[in-house]
Amino acid sequence: MNFKSIATTLRNTIVVFACLSSTHALHGEDPIDFERDILPIFNESCVDCHGPEEQESAFRVDSRVALLQGGDYGEPAIIPGNDREGLLLKAIAYTDSDLEMPPDDKLADEQINLIRRWVKEGAYWPGQMDDKIVREKSDHWSFQPVVRPAVPRAQSPNTSTAKPNHGTTAGRTPIDAFLLERLEEEGLGFSDPADPTSLIRRASIVLTGLPPSPEQTRDFVNDYAVDSDAAYAELVERLLASPHFGERWAQHWLDVIRWAETNGSESNMYRKNAWIYRDYVIRSFNEDKPYDQFLMDQIAGDSFKQGDATGYLVSGPHVPLATVGREPTARRQARADRMDEILQTVGASALGVTIGCARCHNHKFDPISIKDYYSMAAVFEDIEFGSRFPEFGDDHPRRIRGKELYREINQHRRELREMGPWEEDWTGYREWHFPAVTTNSIRIKFNGYFVRLDELEVLGTAKLNENLADASRGVKVDYSEANTSPNMPIVNVNDGIYGNDGWMVSGTKNGKEKPWIQFTFEAPSEINRIRLSTNREDYLETDYLQKLNKQMYDIQSIEVLADDGQWTEVASPKQFAQSNKQHSERESILRDLHAAIDLANEEGPKPSFVGRRIRPSQTYILSRGSPENPGAEVFPAALAELGGDLGLSPGASGKERRKAFAEWIVAPENPLTARVIANRLWHHVFGKGIVTTTADFGAAGATPTHPELLDWLAAELVAPSEQALQSVAGASDGKKWSMKHLIRLMVMSDAFRQSSTPRADGIAVDAGSALLWRFPPRRVEAEVIRDSILQASAVLDRGLGGRSFRIHNVKERYAQWEIQDNYGPPTWRRMIYQERMRRVDDQMFTAFDFPDCGQVQAKRPVSTTPLQALNLMNSDFVIDQSKRVAQRAVAESGGDMRKGIVRCFDLLLTREPSVDELQACYQLAEQFDLSLVCRTIMNTNEFAFLP
Incomplete structure (x- = not known):
């Protein structure tokens, strides 16, 4: 011892x-x-x-x-x-x-x-019984209230305190005044204005992600020579109004929240119709939806008739139940992990804090407790990763199109009702229709000896999608019990949950009774159809997979209990066949009906991966993050540091919880929300945030380079000032929370319009250009490179929205995705519409730091590797597109090689080649061909960098 x-x-x-x-x-x-x-x-x-x-x-x-x-x-x-x-x-x-x-x-x-x-006995401690818990408030800058600072009266950059011969005599916008004040402290001023060719390219790529065409460049240069301010203001307004603005800025938001169309697990299953959310984001940016409403939609869109927006909450990766298995502890852990993904998304994107650090213990750096973490988890307890029909307002484009198609569907149904029962295939499920009947009980008999159902719904005429057989309505369920799977009991058949955990029964070939199921209602109900599926989760959420078991049941008949106590058949395959014989036009009507159903599935409201709603369960603090160690119960709340009491009753519904949280997150008293988005917009305009850690405003993050400017921008976003509106000549309508207003101010500033040329005095003081003594040049993103090439070859499909284009195979469940076509005509849309797949290399633009979406990408890394040059020289995409650019250039130059080279420069760089460049390219084209000249231009820094 x-x-x-x-x-x-x-x-x-x-x-x-x-x-x-x-x-x-x-x-x-x-x-x-x-x-x-x-x-x-x-x-x-x-x-x-x-x-x-x-x-x-x-x-x-x-x-x-x-x-x-x-x-x-x-x-x-x-x-x-x-x-x-x-x-x-x-x-x-x-x-x-x-x-x-x-x-x-x-x-x-x-x-x-x-x-x-x-x-x-009460834990009596002499002298301390009256002491109360006092929570100390954080003194960290980001948790302090936003107070709009006065706009400084900046000195001229040409005064004795600044280096001479650079910049303008005064700031054009309040933004410039803040920047100039800081520059003057270092004896610096802005650089000279950028040349008009560089300026239009810079503004076009920053605002739309596409470079200007040669014709647009020439027109702008001519107008700029006459009146530079008017020409530039008109350019900015045109770009802000472009439908491509929404595509560009939506991609920035999708990066932060890790949005993708596969779940990222071992099976990496597809998320069917997840792109519905992507289209919502694009539409919101184009409409300049106020940022506060933008956030509220995404947290509680089902309360605002924007159900597609809640795809935000389930944008992160997750492990599906099919992969987790049936072990209860594994399922509980997986549920806790999925909840953590939701909190990571909300924390990083909207609040700029690392919420996940408080999952196991109080945050080590920021005023976020483990209680805060689980109280926020309680807010989202009704959300599960999965699909549902999004809630749409009457003005939603899908609702409008859906009404048109459903009128056609209902017309076909009216025609068919006179001809007996029929069956409809809605991809994820099937519906059996029969004449409306009021009954206490319905029974479905099956052929064969094996039945597997994840859900069986009985529907009526009062509310079209209300399941009258739902367990919550007190419905009694009877069934054939022989060989029912203990892991898939009868309670699953009407619990409102779709997926693998349904009801499974297998009779025996020696038995006399085949499987059947019967629902008895608490009161007589009028019914006219049933809806059933074997694995709706696969067909509504994963889409294209090989060897799916779509229908693991075979209905023999549907019967209802009549008033005289006898069972009456209302639908069966035998009746279908008889009706087809009796009505020759019936098969044609059925074909038209299913054609309309297919269109409705594509163009109308449809089950989409925007989150399933479930009944909220009680929430407990999990010791060390483990669901097997529950501690004290907590109730829905936000961050206590920022007045997180949501005023909710313990029994508040999921919708009420999320709506209250959404209102808290955009309240003017919350200092994080406006600061975080103002900084993020700045980051995408100038290449680096005022706070460089754009998703972490906590103590472990960076401090702001211009704190007063950041607070001014945050205040300006919430309530535009007259001074700012005058600085952009009234181009903004003064709408509160307008992201376009803030972006307009940034790109209209002198800071944005200055040259990117390096200066010795600036480099000596601020080599990283953080103080913006010049516009910081940077490499453009993978999407800009790809889309610019498609635009130059004149094959770019500029259509907005819709289903993503596929470059991958149709795979088996646990197989891997494989690239099949990443450069052919079906892929010639903007890259934002390419299927966003986790854990998959697209074999081309992943090399340019295109994110995998497994982690928050508040800002993309910028690497330089040999693989980038190899892809821009030898990939199938670049070889094919270079030939098309060359063919276009020759055709538009009358077959003259030198003019063709000039046109290639024009199409790819919007400028003419120098004499030396022309001569070198002519020799290269003569020795090889013009497409190699195009590939060479695509490999230049000038093509891949923002000027």
């Missing part, structure tokens, strides 16, 4: 002796005396690690308030009057192998009993 063990044993012996010498400890007759019975234990065994000098896990035992507050694990150390719960009692009892205190040697049983009795 070592010295430490001997000392510990001796100490415990002394304490035990003291306990034994006290009659109240032996017999429990007297109340606990804190200073005599408890304080010595704390001082001897706890204070060294949990006292004034050191606080492991932010936990202290040297005051009653500290015990009530607890530490990093988010629950109180003691609960006065409760001798069974509380972190202190758990730790000293050694009931959790990961939480044993003291760690070297367990307290004696007598000591533990004393502490337990002390807690049960």
Whole structure:
């Protein structure tokens, strides 16, 4: 036994002796005396690690308030009057192998009993009973209120404090005034204005992601020579109004939230119709939807008739149940992981804080507790990764188109009702229609001896999609019990959840009875169809897979209970055949009906991967993030540091929770929301945020280079000022929370319009151009390179929205995605419409730092690798497109090679070649062909960089 063990044993012996010498400890007759019975234990065994000098896990035992507050694990150390719960009692009892205190040697049983009795008797601590928990407010800059600073009166860059011969005499916008004030401190000013060719290319790519055409460039240069300010203002307004503006800025948002069309797990299954959300984002940017409403839509769009917007909440990766398996602990862990993905998305994109750091303990750097984390999780308890029919307003384009198609579908149905029952195939499920009948009970009989259903719904005429057989309505279910799978019980057949966990039964070939199921309603109901599926999750969420079992059932008949107590058949395959014979036109009507259904599935409201809604469950703080260690129950709330009480009752519905949270997140009192988006817009205009860690405004993030400017921008976003509106000549309508207004101010500034040419004085002081003494040049994104090439070859499909184009195969469930066509005509749309696949290399533009969407990409990395040059020289896409650019150039130049070279420069760089460039390219074209000249131009920095 070592010295430490001997000392510990001796100490415990002394304490035990003291306990034994006290009659109240032996017999429990007297109340606990804190200073005599408890304080010595704390001082001897706890204070060294949990006292004034050191606080492991932010936990202290040297005051009653500290015990009530607890530490990093988010629950109180003691609960006065409760001798069974509380972190202190758990730790000293050694009931959790990961939480044993003291760690070297367990307290004696007598000591533990004393502490337990002390807690049960109210945890009396002399002199501290009136002390209250006081939460200290953070002094970190990002959690302080946004206060609009006064716009500085910047000195002229040509005064004695600035370097001469650079810049204009005054800032054009309030933005310039803030920047010039900071530059003057360093003896700097803005650079000279950019030349008009560079300026139009810069503005066009920043605002739309597409370079200007040669014709647009020439027109702008001519107009700029006459009136530069008017020409540039007109250019900016045209670009802001372009439908391609929404495509460009939507991609920035999709990066941050990690949106993709596969789940990223081992099976990496496809998310069917996830692109519905992408189209919502594009449309919102084009419409200049106020940013506060933009966020509210995405958090609670089902309350605002923007159900497609909630794809935001399920944009991150997840592991589907089919991959998790059936083990309950694995399922609970997977659910906790999916909830974490939601919180990561909301934290990084809207709040600019790393919420996930508080999953296991209080945040180490920021004022975010583990209780905050799980209170926010409670807000989203009704959201599950999956599909549903989005809620649309009457003015939504899909609702309008859907109404047209459903009128056609209903007309065909009216015609068919006179001809008997029929069946409809809606891809993910099938519907059997029959004449409306009022009944207490319906029974479905099956052929064969095997039936698998994930859900069976009975529908009526009152509410078209209301399941009258839902378990929540008190429906009684009877069924054939022979060989029912214990893992897939009958309760799953009408629980409102689609997927693999349904009802499965297999009769025996020697048995006399085939499978059947019967629903009995609490009251007679009018019904006219049933809807059933084997695995709706696969067909509504994963789309194209090989070897899917779409229909693992075979209906023999559908019967209803008549008033006389007899069962009456209302639909069967036999009736279908008889009706076809009796009505020769019926088959033609059915064909037209299914053609309309196919169109409705494509163009109208449809099940889309925008999140399934489930019944919210109780939420508990999970010790160390484990669902197997639930602690105290928590209720829906936001960050306590920012007044996170949402005013909700414990029984608030999921929609009410999310709506209240959405209102909190965009409230003017929340200092993070406006700051974060203002900084993000700045990042995409100037290439680097005022806070360079654009998704982390916490203590571990960067400090702002221009804090007053950031607060001015945040305030300006929420409520535009007259001074700012005048600086852009009234081009903005003064709408609150307008992202276009803020972007307009940025691109209209002198800072944006200055040259990117390096200067010795600027480099000496600020080599990274963070102070914006010049416009910082940067490489454009993968999408810009690809889309620019398609535009130059004149094959770019500029159509907006719709289903993504595929470059991959149709795969088996656990196989891998394989590239099949990443350059042919079906792919000639803008790259934002390419299927966004996790864990898949597109074998071309992934090399240009195109994100995998597994992690938050608030800003893309910029790497330089040989593979980039190889792709821009030798990939199938570039070879094919170079030939097309060359063919276009020759055709538009009358077959003259030199003119063709000039046209290639025009199409790709919007300028003419120099004499030396023309001569070198002519020799290259003569030796090889003109397409090689095009490939060479595509490999230049001039093509791949923003000027």
